[in-house]
Amino acid sequence: MKLIVGLGNPGDKYTGTRHNVGFDCIDYCARQMEIKLDQSKFKGLFGKGIINGEKVFLLKPLTYMNLSGESVRPFIDYFHIDIKDVVVIYDDMDLPVGKIRLRQKGSAGGHNGIKSLIQHLGTPEFNRIRVGVDRPQNGESIVNYVLGSYRPDEREQVAESIIQTSKAVEAWTTKTFLEVMNEFN
Numbered sequence: 007m008k009l010i011v012g013l014g015n016p017g018d019k020y021t022g023t024r025h026n027v028g029f030d031c032i033d034y035c036a037r038q039m040e041i042k043l044d045q046s047k048f049k050g051l052f053g054k055g056i057i058n059g060e061k062v063f064l065l066k067p068l069t070y071m072n073l074s075g076e077s078v079r080p081f082i083d084y085f086h087i088d089i090k091d092v093v094v095i096y097d098d099m100d101l102p103v104g105k106i107r108l109r110q111k112g113s114a115g116g117h118n119g120i121k122s123l124i125q126h127l128g129t130p131e132f133n134r135i136r137v138g139v140d141r142p143q144n145g146e147s148i149v150n151y152v153l154g155s156y157r158p159d160e161r162e163q164v165a166e167s168i169i170q171t172s173k174a175v176e177a178w179t180t181k182t183f184l185e186v187m188n189e190f191n
Contacts, residue, residue, distance in 0.1 A: 007061045009087050010035060010175050011078055013096040013119040015153075016068040024139040025071060025152040027164065028095040028119075031137065031171045032064050038172050039064075048084065050077040060179040063087075071119040075126025082127075093133040093178065094123060095171060097152065101138025104163030106170050108187040109134045133183045135174060137167050 014020065014029030022030075036043050041055035041064055052065040063085070067077030082092065096119055101107055111131040114120040124130045140160075142151035156164055174190045181189075 007063070007085065007087055007091060008179060009063045009065060009078075009082065009085070009092045011065045011067065011074075011092065011094045013071055013074050013094065014066060015070050016066075020153065022155050023153050024097050024156065027097045027137045027139060027168070029066050030164075031095045031135075031168050031175075032066050034168045035172045035175055036064055039176070048077050048081040049073075050081065052081070057176060058179040062179065071122075073122055074119040075122035075124075078123055079126040089127065089129065089132050090183075093135060093175065093183070094120070095135045095137060095175075096120065097139045098136035099139055099141045099148070099152070101136055101140070103138050103140045103156070103160045104167050105138040106167050106174070106190065107136045107138075108174060108183070108190055109136065110183060110187070135171050137171060 012028035012032030014026035020026050036053060039055055039057050041053040043051050043053040043064060045052050049069045050065050050067045052063055054063050065081055067074045069076045096117060110133055113130060114124055142148060174186050177186045177189060
């Protein structure tokens with residue numbers, strides 16, 4: 007049993023923003039894997055399906071980014087999911103737009119959603135797919151940047167990173183996360 011979590015903020019005003027790329031990845035995975043995100047519980051929206059013989063949950067915490075752990079922890083506990091069978095997808099300003107990076111552990115790196123997960127899970131050792139959103143330029147505030155939309159010239163690269171993330175998630179249903187890291191990093 008695998009749990010794929012995409013971080014973001016609920017509500018129309020956050021749709022298509024850099025901070026919501028985790029939600030965008032979950033939505034794309036749901037379409038590709040034909041999983042309906044039609045269940046609401048654990049302060050989140052989720053769906054389940056079978057991919058390559060593996061039971062898979064897709065989860066979008068609806069707690070707002072900074073409280074993501076309040077959704078993920080109860081979900082893991084209820085379904086008795088081992089932490090090694092969880093992957094979290096989120097935006098990363100240290101990667102250029104269009105790049106993804108898979109890791110098995112790490113610090114929060116200033117990301118409040120990851121801080122919340124580390125706090126609620128009690129460990130920084132969980133699988134992650136970091137999706138590059140780059141850094142703000144010309145003195146733009148970080149908050150305005152991550153809550154802002156992509157520039158038109160970035161949209162194709164973002165779409166490609168979402169596709170690559172979905173492929174990595176699907177590969178993880180038949181391979182170890184380390185094997186998937188070696189393939190996609």
